[in-house]
Amino acid sequence: GAVVSQHPSRVICKSGTSVKIECRSLDFQATTMFWYRQFPKQSLMLMATSNEGSKATYEQGVEKDKFLINHASLTLSTLTVTSAHPEDSSFYICSAAPSGANTQYFGPGTRLTVL
Amino acid sequence: AQSVTQPDIHITVSEGASLELRCNYSYGATPYLFWYVQSPGQGLQLLLKYFSGDTLVQGIKGFEAEFKRSQSSFNLRKPSVHWSDAAEYFCAVQRGTGGGNKLTFGTGTQLKVEL
Numbered sequence: 001g002a003v004v005s006q007h008p009s010r011v012i013c014k015s016g017t018s019v020k021i022e023c024r025s026l027d028f029q030a031t032t033m034f035w036y037r038q039f040p041k042q043s044l045m046l047m048a049t050s051n052e053g054s055k056a057t058y059e060q061g062v063e064k065d066k067f068l069i070n071h072a073s074l075t076l077s078t079l080t081v082t083s084a085h086p087e088d089s090s091f092y093i094c095s096a097a098p099s100g101a102n103t104q105y106f107g108p109g110t111r112l113t114v115l
Numbered sequence: 116a117q118s119v120t121q122p123d124i125h126i127t128v129s130e131g132a133s134l135e136l137r138c139n140y141s142y143g144a145t146p147y148l149f150w151y152v153q154s155p156g157q158g159l160q161l162l163l164k165y166f167s168g169d170t171l172v173q174g175i176k177g178f179e180a181e182f183k184r185s186q187s188s189f190n191l192r193k194p195s196v197h198w199s200d201a202a203e204y205f206c207a208v209q210r211g212t213g214g215g216n217k218l219t220f221g222t223g224t225q226l227k228v229e230l
Contacts, residue, residue, distance in 0.1 A: 006158075034217070042222070042223075046218070049215075049217065
């Protein structure tokens with residue numbers, strides 16, 4: 001149990017376009033989902049906390065207008081990178097916490113490359 | 116603010132040898148501690164966690180960790196390493212018991228296993 005999926009696993013796009021990444025909890029409901037960014041050989045940096053039915057909470061330094069987060073249901077959160085630029089290239093990972101549980105479960109990640 | 120330090124960026128061990136990965140945390144209240152493992156290009160898998168009770172915690176894949184409050188440490192150990200254990204290991208601290216609380220990660224330790 002407690003499986004989290006992400007789609008796509010890998011995406012390449014041109015500079016200036018927008019890219020949407022989906023995070024789904026497959027076998028549980030998640031009131032809260034998290035979005036992380038990971039640069040090569042580095043740790044995970046929390047970008048934002050996504051709460052179902054309300055606005056996401058962004059960490060300091062993360063541009064909310066650039067990284068749009070929508071948590072429309074208890075099993076789906078989306079991250080849209082708007083007007084992507086090469087510096088947005090990174091590995092994006094989501095996690096979800098089953099309602100009432102004490103642990104987050106992580107998705108497999110999405111590799112974004114902006115040309 | 117909570118923080119996690121993993122002093123060793125890289126560790127190399129021979130297959131069959133014992134392993135200890137160090138983790139020190141800084142947190143004003145009761146820490147909730149985790150160890151995750153990440154294979155290249157993959158998401159994070161939970162190895163074990165400590166919330167309360169017995170300070171020696173058993174996890175998956177033969178790993179264990181010991182919580183030492185006096186040393187603010189939560190070191191990960193394995194008595195005999197397998198080649199498949201080569202991966203990146205992250206220690207994390209969570210504020211609060213609920214899965215909806217933020218995780219703060221250490222910088223990670225890259226484990227290489229020599230055959």
